[in-house]
Amino acid sequence: MSNEFETLARRAVACKHWKWLPGMLAMLEEWSWRVGNGESAPDVCIPDLTDPATRGCLLELVRKAWKQPSISTRYSEYQDRVEWDVPTPVEQERMRNMAFFTGQTEAEALVAALEAAP
Numbered sequence: 001m002s003n004e005f006e007t008l009a010r011r012a013v014a015c016k017h018w019k020w021l022p023g024m025l026a027m028l029e030e031w032s033w034r035v036g037n038g039e040s041a042p043d044v045c046i047p048d049l050t051d052p053a054t055r056g057c058l059l060e061l062v063r064k065a066w067k068q069p070s071i072s073t074r075y076s077e078y079q080d081r082v083e084w085d086v087p088t089p090v091e092q093e094r095m096r097n098m099a100f101f102t103g104q105t106e107a108e109a110l111v112a113a114l115e116a117a118p
């Protein structure tokens with residue numbers, strides 16, 4: 001896993017809404033394993049955000065944190081720029097607006113949305 005994904009993983013586990021979900025790939029140095037039902041990984045572990053199942057679990061954490069089961073990620077290409085975003089509904093002054101959390105990778109956008117969750 002690259003330093004960029006390791007930094008993202010550390011940001012994710014620092015979020016108040018973080019928890020290990022079954023199916024996530026936990027990493028500790030050169031060791032990795034899938035978290036099972038009713039299990040949690042030790043505090044020194046980080047999630048492998050390059051793993052598709054772990055990213056799916058991260059999306060579920062974002063949905064629960066924002067209390068919006070319909071949240072999803074979007075991939076966009078603008079000329080020579082690639083971007084992922086996570087639109088989340090935000091109530092502001094009795095109006096419903098959308099907040100967009102973006103990143104160069106899907107994991108980066110999801111971590112940003114988890115960090116900003118109320």
